[in-house]
Amino acid sequence: MMKTSFINGVFQGQSGNVLRNINPSDTNDVIEEFARVGREEADLAISAAKASAVDWGQSNPQQRFDVLDFIGSEILSRKQELGELLSREEGKTLTEGVGEVTRAGYLFKFFAGEALRIPGQRLDSVRAGATVDITREPVGVIGIITPWNFPIAIPAWKIAPALCYGNSVVFKPAELVPSSAWALTEIISRSGLPDGVFNMLIGPGSEVGDAIIKNGSVDAISFTGSARTGASIAQQCAARMAKVQLEMGGKNPLIVLDDANLELAVDIAVQGSFYSTGQRCTASSRVIVTEGIYQDFAQLFAERTRALRVGHALDPKTQIGPVIDSKQLEQDLSYIRLGQDEGASLIAGGDLVNLKTPGYFLQPALFSDVDNSMRICQEEVFGPVVTLSRVTCYEAALAQAEDTQFGLSAGIVTSSLKHAEHYKRHASAGMVMVNMPTAGVDYHVPFGGTKASSFGPREQGSYAVDFYTKVKTAYQLPM
Ligand code: UN1
Numbered sequence: 001m002m003k004t005s006f007i008n009g010v011f012q013g014q015s016g017n018v019l020r021n022i023n024p025s026d027t028n029d030v031i032e033e034f035a036r037v038g039r040e041e042a043d044l045a046i047s048a049a050k051a052s053a054v055d056w057g058q059s060n061p062q063q064r065f066d067v068l069d070f071i072g073s074e075i076l077s078r079k080q081e082l083g084e085l086l087s088r089e090e091g092k093t094l095t096e097g098v099g100e101v102t103r104a105g106y107l108f109k110f111f112a113g114e115a116l117r118i119p120g121q122r123l124d125s126v127r128a129g130a131t132v133d134i135t136r137e138p139v140g141v142i143g144i145i146t147p148w149n150f151p152i153a154i155p156a157w158k159i160a161p162a163l164c165y166g167n168s169v170v171f172k173p174a175e176l177v178p179s180s181a182w183a184l185t186e187i188i189s190r191s192g193l194p195d196g197v198f199n200m201l202i203g204p205g206s207e208v209g210d211a212i213i214k215n216g217s218v219d220a221i222s223f224t225g226s227a228r229t230g231a232s233i234a235q236q237c238a239a240r241m242a243k244v245q246l247e248m249g250g251k252n253p254l255i256v257l258d259d260a261n262l263e264l265a266v267d268i269a270v271q272g273s274f275y276s277t278g279q280r281c282t283a284s285s286r287v288i289v290t291e292g293i294y295q296d297f298a299q300l301f302a303e304r305t306r307a308l309r310v311g312h313a314l315d316p317k318t319q320i321g322p323v324i325d326s327k328q329l330e331q332d333l334s335y336i337r338l339g340q341d342e343g344a345s346l347i348a349g350g351d352l353v354n355l356k357t358p359g360y361f362l363q364p365a366l367f368s369d370v371d372n373s374m375r376i377c378q379e380e381v382f383g384p385v386v387t388l389s390r391v392t393c394y395e396a397a398l399a400q401a402e403d404t405q406f407g408l409s410a411g412i413v414t415s416s417l418k419h420a421e422h423y424k425r426h427a428s429a430g431m432v433m434v435n436m437p438t439a440g441v442d443y444h445v446p447f448g449g450t451k452a453s454s455f456g457p458r459e460q461g462s463y464a465v466d467f468y469t470k471v472k473t474a475y476q477l478p479m
Contacts (some may be wrong), residue, residue, distance in 0.1 A: 010196025
């Protein structure tokens with residue numbers, strides 16, 4: 001049976017427009033079919049969200065805790081099954097899929113707790129006898145638009161705080177990964193939320209996404225995706241003065257200094273660069289190495305890259321799953337050709353891999369002899385394609401790491417406390433990782449970047465309150 005969107009408490013939305021969810025590890029495997037909806041259904045969902053927003057905005061902390069805790073508990077108790085579904089549709093390995101589902105479960109649990117401690121302040125007025133209450137109120141209707149690379153964790157880290165702080169939600173998942181979004185929606189549909197508070201729409205960005213962005217009843221938009229779409233959303237939100245939060249690209253540097261432990265440095269580089277098939281905005285895509293360790297590092301990193309087992313996401317031996325679809329694969333391959341045309345040396349990988357099942361399999365690619373001004377060092381590939389460059393010293397490494405339009409995550413591998421401390425202060429990225437991969441973040445602390453990577457208040461952790469609430473200042477003289 002064809003699956004549908006969820007509007008005003010009911011799974012609904014028939015259409016002749018069918019979305020087939022294809023497994024990137026085996027393109028003969030059609031996972032499920034969905035009925036795509038359009039602008040009209042999006043407007044219905046937004047009206048339902050608006051109509052329910054006032055009551056839900058006045059719900060008490062216990063109601064919100066119970067809803068979020070129910071969702072989190074069910075996700076955690078089904079993590080194996082949901083992880084398998086996620087890996088089947090997105091292509092990350094089963095370990096990564098189950099890991100992501102676990103993260104989503106904990107995100108709901110975290111915000112269940114946050115619902116019990118929504119912050120506020122009471123101050124004495126500067127005018128005699130009066131007091132001032134500073135409170136956090138729901139924003140209203142939140143439009144949530146998510147990418148394909150984290151089919152459940154990114155929806156979770158937007159939906160959970162939206163509900164926690166008393167907002168209604170209209171959620172549009174990426175069309176490449178509708179199954180995880182639908183499974184999450186099915187759980188939410190049984191969580192005790194009043195009808196209309198949570199809506200999920202399966203349909204194209206050009207209609208459903210566009211309706212969410214343009215509809216004046218949507219008070220705020222949280223988006224993760226490409227810089228181009230993000231810029232357009234920001235402009236449209238500014239024009240109608242809607243609140244906006246954007247998470248976009250990265251070109252994250254990983255510095256390796258001479259004093260680093262070689263094995264640890266290579267592990268961190270392989271993990272951060274290639275796991276999840278490099279399809280993370282936090283992936284390390286520029287590895288910058290000082291000259292004393294460069295030779296040994298380059299040799300071991302290339303060996304390890306060649307040895308990575310690319311395969312079907314659900315095969316337990318697989319280390320690197322397929323690329324998400326043919327379009328992304330074409331983009332990865334065109335950057336690999338571009339790197340060669342620009343004069344970089346492809347020292348490992350970069351070939352298509354043929355397996356028993358037809359899928360988008362690519363051996364991770366490693367370039368050396370790059371110049372940071374090359375396009376492969378400046379533009380986000382969003383695939384398993386990495387550059388390796390040699391610098392003289394820490395200061396040169398830092399300068400090169402900073403030479404980018406992006407500012408999401410920045411890593412360093414070193415045993416020098418002095419350099420680690422300096423880097424934490426002077427890297428302009430929103431997240432800095434010392435002796436850890438640039439990708440793979442905790443669920444209870446803020447996530448986000450600077451420069452072209454992010455715009456608006458931070459996501460996750462207790463900082464999420466800034467986006468998902470508005471502040472009221474109430475003055476009172478005694479009666
Ligand atoms: C992570 O690295 O754990 O789209 C999360 C992305 C990011 C999430 C990365 N928004 O890749």
